[in-house]
Amino acid sequence: MITQLxxxxxxxxCYCMRLVAALHAQCAAIRALTFEIIVADDASTEHRYVEANRSIRQFDHVSYIECEVNRGRSGIRNFLTAQSHYPFLLFIDGDLALDNPHFILQYLSSQADIVxxxxxxxxxVELWKDNLRWLYEKRSECKHTVERRQQYGFRQFRSTNFLVRRVVAERCPFDESIRIYGYEDVxxxxxxxQQGFTIAHIDNPVQLNEFESNALFLQKTEQSLRVLSGCRNRLQGYSSLLHVIxxxxxxxxxxxxxxxxxxxxxxxxHRLEGNKPNVFLLNIYKLLFFASLINPKEDV
Structure with a gap:
């Protein structure tokens, strides 16, 4: 059993006070556990979030770091690894929610290098029926069951909620050459x-409750496809869109x-940014947009 986390x-x-409070309460209730919670704000552009999140410093064993320069999704995770002290690291995106009272306990009995x-x-649907991100994520839920994730192993790795041995995180840092959104976790x-470490998928989810606007989601989708285009030789076999291309x-x-x-x-x-978005149309747009990024004369 893991005793240091x-x-x-x-x-x-984003606000993370409620998530930190829930995580802290669970950890504090486990007497055999030595823990720390480190939150790093990656130079948020909206200062109200930074100010509100400072209240998490009231908790014991909690640190809040305000970065002056944006490090990006890969850089901020590597930075957090360097700031940590214990042999097991649990990464959770700060904009998620926790509704499982046994969340920490389920991780403590894990054996694999990455969980x-x-x-x-x-x-x-009544609340989010006009939100493209919500529609897309709900449609994709069936592809991310624990059975499906375990079947595909590393190809189903997602950095939103995972446990990793410190030695693995130090030996295999996130690729900081990726500065914009997308595919750093893939x-x-x-x-x-490739390094021969082991992975396990378990049923121990966090919950996504907040969803960006349709325009912002499309902007992030386009950014991720640009990353995929630039890294397509490295991501062969890890993207269904590359297979279609x-x-x-x-x-x-x-x-x-x-x-x-x-x-x-x-x-x-324009249709997808409106108030009646469609997931099928989104998939068509992703294919066409990705095709536009690649020179037909290049190898894919």
């Missing part, structure tokens, strides 16, 4: 797999899809 929360423009707890999607999962390339259809993006991309995007 560092809980590491990267935050950016992924998963995520559930909160909210109701690359981490691939690198760890390979097929289009072999069938000489890639130029056609690229032209479709130039003809219809802006209209599809």
């Amino acid at each position: 560092s809980i590491l929360l990267p935050t950016y423009n 992924v707890g998963g995520i559930t999607i909160g909210g109701t 690359l981490f999962g691939k690198f760890v797999e 390979e097929i289009l390339h072999r069938l000489r259809l890639h130029p056609f899809f690229k032209q479709l993006y130039h003809l219809f991309g802006s209209r599809i995007k």
